[in-house]
Structures are given as C-alpha cells and as structure tokens.
Amino acid sequence: GKGRIFDAAEATAVAYSRALDQGGPGLALRLRHALFNRLVYGKLRSALGGNITHGISGGAPLNVHLCHFFRGIGFLILEGYGLTESTAAATVNRPESLKIGTVGLPLPGVTVRIADDGEVLLRGDLVLSGYRNNETAGKEALDSDGFLRTGDLGSLDETGHLRITGRKKEILVTAGGKNVAPAPLEQRIGQHPLVGQAMLVGDQRPFIAALITLDPEAFATWLKTNGRPATATPSDLANDPTLVAEIQQAVDAANATVSHAEAIKKFVILPYDFTIAGGELTPSLKVKRNVVMERFADTVEAIYATPRVTT
Numbered sequence: 001g002k003g004r005i006f007d008a009a010e011a012t013a014v015a016y017s018r019a020l021d022q023g024g025p026g027l028a029l030r031l032r033h034a035l036f037n038r039l040v041y042g043k044l045r046s047a048l049g050g051n052i053t054h055g056i057s058g059g060a061p062l063n064v065h066l067c068h069f070f071r072g073i074g075f076l077i078l079e080g081y082g083l084t085e086s087t088a089a090a091t092v093n094r095p096e097s098l099k100i101g102t103v104g105l106p107l108p109g110v111t112v113r114i115a116d117d118g119e120v121l122l123r124g125d126l127v128l129s130g131y132r133n134n135e136t137a138g139k140e141a142l143d144s145d146g147f148l149r150t151g152d153l154g155s156l157d158e159t160g161h162l163r164i165t166g167r168k169k170e171i172l173v174t175a176g177g178k179n180v181a182p183a184p185l186e187q188r189i190g191q192h193p194l195v196g197q198a199m200l201v202g203d204q205r206p207f208i209a210a211l212i213t214l215d216p217e218a219f220a221t222w223l224k225t226n227g228r229p230a231t232a233t234p235s236d237l238a239n240d241p242t243l244v245a246e247i248q249q250a251v252d253a254a255n256a257t258v259s260h261a262e263a264i265k266k267f268v269i270l271p272y273d274f275t276i277a278g279g280e281l282t283p284s285l286k287v288k289r290n291v292v293m294e295r296f297a298d299t300v301e302a303i304y305a306t307p308r309v310t311t
Helices: 004-019 025-045 064-072 137-142 182-190 215-227 242-255 291-296 297-305
Strands: 052-059 076-083 089-093 111-114 120-124 147-155 162-167 195-199 207-213 264-269
Touching: 004 025, 004 064, 025 291, 064 076, 089 195, 111 147, 111 207, 137 207, 162 182, 182 195, 182 207, 182 242, 195 242, 207 215, 207 242, 215 291, 264 297
Parallel strands: 052 076, 207 264
Antiparallel strands: 076 089, 111 120, 120 147, 147 162, 195 207
C-alpha cells in the first residue's frame, strides 16, 4: 500500500512541477498536491533536515524527471555547469529564473557562445589562461577570441539558458553518415526505474543500438513482483519477454524524442550494473565508454551480426 501511495505522490509531484512551467496547476492537481504534501512530501523534507529549500547539482547531467520530482515536493535543485578550466561553475540556474532541463544562465562576467559545430564556448575572468608547463595545450584550449573550447555540445534558448546535449568527442556517426548525440537518449532511458545505466553504440555501424544494465535493487523488486526466482540474474532473464517488454518501453520513450535515423534499433541487457569499483564508472558516475566497449566487444559484435530489429 505504501508503494502505491508513493507512486501516486511521485506522479503528482512531477505533474505539479511541470504545470508550474505551463501556466500553473489546476484546482484538481493543487488538491492532490496538498494531500500528498501532508502524507509524503513533508516527511521527505524532514528526512532532508526539515529546513533545506535549495540544492545545487553539477558534475554530471541531472535527470529531468528527478528534478521535477524534487521541485514538486518543495525542494529546488539548481543545476549548473562548468569545467576545471573555467574554475568550476560558469552557468547556473537561479530560483527566480529556473528552467529545468537547462544548466541555467551565465554567471556575471561570463560569456557563452555556441560554435558553428554546436560546441559550447566560454569566456570570462574565470577561464584559464593556459596549462602549467604545457603552452601548446593552452593554445589549443582557447580560440582566437579567448573562448574556452569546452568539448561539450549545447544550445542557448531565447532567454539565454544553456542546454547541454552531449560531448563533442562522443558523437556517434553511423555508417550512413547520421550524427547522433548519445547523452539525451541515454538519460531518457535511464529514467526508467529498472535501468541502471544505458550506453549507446553505433559509431560507423549501420544503426544505433544500446547496452543497458539493470539497477540491482529495482531488479530484485521486479523479480518478486513478477513471480520470478529471487536468485535469478539479469543474464538468466535477458530474453524474458516481460522484462524485455518493460525495457522496450524505456527505449521507445527515448526514440520518441528523435528521428527514425537516430532511433535505437536494438538493445541488449547486460549481466551486471556498472560501478566505480568495477571500473566502468568514474568517481563522478560518468560511464567509461572505452572500458565498456572493451569488456563487451563480443556483445556489440553480436548485435550487428544478427538481423536488424526495427522498433
């Protein structure tokens, strides 16, 4: 019963937050929100200490669904962006100008520009003047106007909010010449409760595919809910129709945001989740793509050795 109440409270919090960006919540949504504020949200805020109202997120992309959830319970997470070369934050959302899904507006004295190829460029007093004992690298990092080449891809909206869409060096180029930024699709798949990590493959391949891991705790709950043996592993159930159909929903949701040429045509459920200890994740929880590609090279080859599946 508590699980169902929390699921309803979560959905209401997300809907309430989204409505704040679309003219405000209606009466029915406000009443549901008030009810769950008493039943659930107040307890969550108490677990955070009772007085906290804002938090700042950086270092890795923040899940949009999660950000809406926290705002819906009364806790604003302000996502920012920057690099070591920009002395940490260069842009950040503010409470009065929050746009979920973006990393906010430039800090005072910072100029953001988007290059012709989509790369985010930064200029300001907080940007490095060079690298110690490496003059060549310093010249490569800055363009002729003094803008820092971040290596990230992004866009600026009509209000000047910056949205990061991926890493320039991580762009996948299919055999047909289609450029695909993996990060947005990976993040969308990762919103599914069962998914631990998602990593797209397809560079110089005929289509885009995904390597997907299962969250251990969510998987244990799924086994119990669906009457599967508690000792079953992701490898045991990698072809289980019910499990595959559920992960397919996550893939379909991601595919709905891109063109058919950019869509994920096949996916594979990997035998274990990525971890820092296992070497697949950095300390900031970014996937080490080269490590994963090396460890699952045979899996990737098998994807493209079998007939293509259109989703």
